[in-house]
Amino acid sequence: MKAIILVAGFGTRLYPLTQNLPKALLRFGDKTILDYLIEKLERFPIFDEIILVSSGRFYLDFVEWQKTSACKKPIRIIHNNVYETEKRLGAVKDLDLALRAFRGSPESFLVFCGDNYFDFPIGYFLLPCLGHPAWPFIGLYDVKEKSIAAQCGVVQMDGYGRIVRFEEKPADPKTTNVSVGVYYLPAPVRLRLYEYLEIEKRNPDKIGDFIAWLTEKESVYGVEFDGAWFDIGTKASYEEARRFVEDATTH
Secondary structure (H helix, E strand, C coil): EEEEEEECCCHHHHHHCCCCCCCCCCCCCEEHHHHHHHHHCCCCCCCCCEEEECCCCHHHHHHHHHHCCCCCCCCEEEEEECCCCCHHHHHHHHHHHHHHCCCCCCCCCEEECCCCCCCCCHHHHHHHHHHHHCCEEEEECCCCCCCHHHHCEEEEEECCCCEEEEEECCCCCCEEEEEEEEEECCHHHHHHHHHHHHCCCCCCCCCCHHHHHHHHCCCCCEEECCCEEEECCCCHHHHHHHHHHHHHHCC
């Protein structure tokens, strides 16, 4: 299995913190957001490679980060040749860029949005994926409040954990279960990605839009997590996550 981490965003809502630094390389104490995720992946032999998808603008920042990374797994950094925010491809096209090299191969993929921090174990998510490797899965978290859910991808499931509705930032959320930016994609989903982008010419901006579309085509299942999760999209959410992590590591 390959692990793909999408880190090509420009983090404009975090300016000036991310004006000259990618969001994934912001620090909590002595580690970057990316370091915490990489450490989780290192524990699992099933991942034989980690692939980072960067923008062209911040590609060298990730190359420099890799030189000092303690990660022992192979890390491949690719960039999307985008240097300006106005020309960004969108997360779905960034994902497609990472998957192109594997067309026709049997690998499955665990995909992460690189601007999230969570403390729940990846192994808990992997168990159902490995037990049912032909099904796509997404990680979910109960944010408890509908006002918070309205800013996320909101999910409804049936009694078997199958997703029956996925809405990106709905005005009136039906649940408070939201996507946390963790996805398991079996090999055949690459064909769905091609269908989404090239045949139906759908919006390439948000992974959530692709997942919403995918749930209408085939069975997609959710795995609910407990613990802490932060979507680091604003200065306020970054500071909240930073305080949480630094408090946790000092106690």
